[in-house]
Amino acid sequence: MALPALLRTARAVLSLGPAEQLRPEKAFARGGLAVSAWDLSKNFGKLKAVDGIELQIREGEFFGLLGPNGSGKTTTIHMLTTLARPTHGGATVAGCDVRAQPVSVRRQIGLVFQESALDRNLTVEENLRFAGALYKMPAGLARARIDELLQLFNLDAKRRTPAGELSGGMRRAVDVARGVLHRPRVLFLDEPTLGLDPVNRRALWQFIARLRREERVTVLVTTHYLEEAAACDQVAFLNAGRIIGRGAPEHLIKQFGAYVLEVESPDPDGITAHFSARLGVGLKTDASVSFRIAEEHFSIAGLEAELDSRVRAMHLRRPDLNDVYLWLIHGGFGGRER
Amino acid sequence: MWRPLWAIIERELKWTVRQRSRLVSAMVRPLLWLLTVGVGFEAMLRETGAANYRAFLVPGLLAMVLLFGAMLASLSMVYDRESGVLRMLIMAPFAHSWIVVARWISATLVGLVQAAMLVVLLGVMGYLNGGISAPLLAVGLLATSMTCASVGILIAVSTRALDNFAVVMNFVIFPVFFLSGALYPVRHLPPWLRLVASVNPFSYGVDLLKHATIRGPAPFFGADFGIGADLLGLAAFTAVAVLVAAIRFSQDSVLEPLARWLSNGRGN
Numbered sequence: 001m002a003l004p005a006l007l008r009t010a011r012a013v014l015s016l017g018p019a020e021q022l023r024p025e026k027a028f029a030r031g032g033l034a035v036s037a038w039d040l041s042k043n044f045g046k047l048k049a050v051d052g053i054e055l056q057i058r059e060g061e062f063f064g065l066l067g068p069n070g071s072g073k074t075t076t077i078h079m080l081t082t083l084a085r086p087t088h089g090g091a092t093v094a095g096c097d098v099r100a101q102p103v104s105v106r107r108q109i110g111l112v113f114q115e116s117a118l119d120r121n122l123t124v125e126e127n128l129r130f131a132g133a134l135y136k137m138p139a140g141l142a143r144a145r146i147d148e149l150l151q152l153f154n155l156d157a158k159r160r161t162p163a164g165e166l167s168g169g170m171r172r173a174v175d176v177a178r179g180v181l182h183r184p185r186v187l188f189l190d191e192p193t194l195g196l197d198p199v200n201r202r203a204l205w206q207f208i209a210r211l212r213r214e215e216r217v218t219v220l221v222t223t224h225y226l227e228e229a230a231a232c233d234q235v236a237f238l239n240a241g242r243i244i245g246r247g248a249p250e251h252l253i254k255q256f257g258a259y260v261l262e263v264e265s266p267d268p269d270g271i272t273a274h275f276s277a278r279l280g281v282g283l284k285t286d287a288s289v290s291f292r293i294a295e296e297h298f299s300i301a302g303l304e305a306e307l308d309s310r311v312r313a314m315h316l317r318r319p320d321l322n323d324v325y326l327w328l329i330h331g332g333f334g335g336r337e338r
Numbered sequence: 339m340w341r342p343l344w345a346i347i348e349r350e351l352k353w354t355v356r357q358r359s360r361l362v363s364a365m366v367r368p369l370l371w372l373l374t375v376g377v378g379f380e381a382m383l384r385e386t387g388a389a390n391y392r393a394f395l396v397p398g399l400l401a402m403v404l405l406f407g408a409m410l411a412s413l414s415m416v417y418d419r420e421s422g423v424l425r426m427l428i429m430a431p432f433a434h435s436w437i438v439v440a441r442w443i444s445a446t447l448v449g450l451v452q453a454a455m456l457v458v459l460l461g462v463m464g465y466l467n468g469g470i471s472a473p474l475l476a477v478g479l480l481a482t483s484m485t486c487a488s489v490g491i492l493i494a495v496s497t498r499a500l501d502n503f504a505v506v507m508n509f510v511i512f513p514v515f516f517l518s519g520a521l522y523p524v525r526h527l528p529p530w531l532r533l534v535a536s537v538n539p540f541s542y543g544v545d546l547l548k549h550a551t552i553r554g555p556a557p558f559f560g561a562d563f564g565i566g567a568d569l570l571g572l573a574a575f576t577a578v579a580v581l582v583a584a585i586r587f588s589q590d591s592v593l594e595p596l597a598r599w600l601s602n603g604r605g606n
């Protein structure tokens with residue numbers, strides 16, 4: 001009586017049971033969604049690290065999950081990659097349920113951590129071969145795939161270099177190659193460019209763009225560098241565990257307004273009081289206030305007449321994703337309308 | 339499953355063989371015991387008429403190599419902070435418990451490699467002359483190594499308080515070693531210590547190795563339990579330990595903090 005129960009538990013724990021054989025690809029093809037999350041939530045004690053988010057990421061899409069430190073990006077990625085269990089709600093990734101079919105999910109995704117997932121003592125090639133074995137790739141297939149990826153990432157010359165001797169940028173590239181070795185349908189990148197210099201950052205995005213072009217892999221990325229997120233098809237802004245804005249970057253920027261007017265002044269409060277009747281509530285920092293300008297034909301010529309000693313400088317520029325982000329986080333856009 | 343399993347084990351063994359200094363110190367430790375404690379006690383005991391303490395010490399020292407080799411190898415698993423490989427492993431497409439099983443198997447093999455080296459050394463030094471049973475020795479080393487590895491794996495997934503070598507030495511290795519019959523026969527101990535020794539799985543490993551190396555009737559220094567009892571004790575403990583470790587490692591309370599740690603790297 002006790003022994004069969006024990007064996008059953010062992011089988012369940014080692015996933016030798018029939019659950020392993022489920023073939024979920026059909027569901028994936030039907031929905032066309034690479035990632036779908038509903039009411040996805042994670043609590044740590046009282047803290048709602050992720051608080052009921054909905055996500056739909058279409059197959060092949062380049063999706064950016066953006067937000068300040070501690071907003072829940074990593075926690076979200078962990079739930080989608082089966083490394084953390086949702087407190088409530090759920091998600092499917094590549095057609096598989098993250099709770100019920102974690103192994104099938106992991107088979108079809110790649111995750112690149114901030115920190116390297118390579119063995120420093122093994123060479124680049126040995127590392128990739130080891131990764132291939134973990135995915136049960138036949139040796140011949142793995143070899144061909146490794147060649148292909150080393151070419152794609154310009155790493156051919158580093159094939160026999162121990163991973164510990166690579167520069168930060170190259171190691172990250174090898175990490176990405178490792179993440180897509182098994183041709184995952186969805187690639188998760190958690191702040192892939194953190195700690196890289198601008199040159200390596202650009203190179204890494206080029207690799208990812210090339211991967212997306214050649215393999216049509218769906219990519220979900222988190223980053224703090226919003227210029228980088230401008231290349232995404234869709235972005236979602238996360239704050240305190242909730243999605244506070246989402247859409248295509250161009251669309252969000254257009255929705256935001258035609259211009260941003262920045263007024264530099266030692267007295268931001270006075271400036272706000274002065275302009276808010278005409279320009280709406282501004283976004284204050286230590287020494288400046290910025291205003292959203294909706295009209296395409298806005299001119300600062302009229303305002304210049306009112307320049308007095310309180311204003312040091314004034315400039316008008318086109319908004320970018322950073323503005324969208326800042327306005328969303330601080331008081332939200334649309335704060336004026338309310 | 340065997341392909342990823344083999345890849346993990348192969349990597350581990352390659353690493354063990356490359357680490358010369360660790361191998362050397364694994365050999366020096368028991369030999370030092372043999373030549374200090376062994377010689378000292380033998381001199382003292384000879385006065386009382388008991389013979390050949392060093393021969394008695396041999397199985398205990400073989401077991402000691404396994405305790406250090408296999409147990410530390412599996413203990414280093416979960417919190418193997420320097421290597422990024424654990425990141426690869428937790429994302430790999432198999433149940434997380436396999437990580438535990440793979441580490442258990444490779445730690446067992448690491449222990450066996452070291453024990454085999456010591457057997458050769460002891461043989462050369464003439465300590466294994468007196469009719470040893472080779473098959474029983476092999477079985478004993480294997481079973482003991484599996485048990486030591488399973489202790490390590492169980493500790494590794496159960497607590498982070500023991501992730502430091504000195505703490506493990508004080509609170510695990512020394513008590514387990516001293517209360518096992520490795521240094522003195524269990525049957526002459528006071529009853530409460532005898533009780534402790536008989537619930538210490540390591541005692542059965544030491545005992546099995548005594549069966550293999552100390553032959554013939556040896557009223558004072560012989561084995562304390564039967565071979566069957568030894569095997570049963572080792573097997574039962576190992577099975578339970580590995581199962582519990584595997585179950586525990588796949589639980590959220592262990593996995594989630596680990597994943598978080600692996601994500602954020604050093605710090606927080």
Ligand SMILES: Nc1ncnc2c1ncn2[C@@H]1O[C@H](COP(=O)(O)OP(=O)(O)OP(=O)(O)O)[C@@H](O)[C@H]1O
Nearest residue numbers: 044049067068069070071072073074075076595598
């Ligand atoms: N295991 C845990 N226990 C307690 N709190 C946690 C745990 N994991 C995460 N948190 C908290 O949940 C919140 C979200 O963390 P998360 O790492 O997801 O944020 P993030 O958006 O990835 O931040 P960053 O940009 O700094 O990487 C934080 O307040 C964090 O402290």
Ligand SMILES: [Mg+2]
Nearest residue numbers: 073074075190
């Ligand atoms: Mg994070």
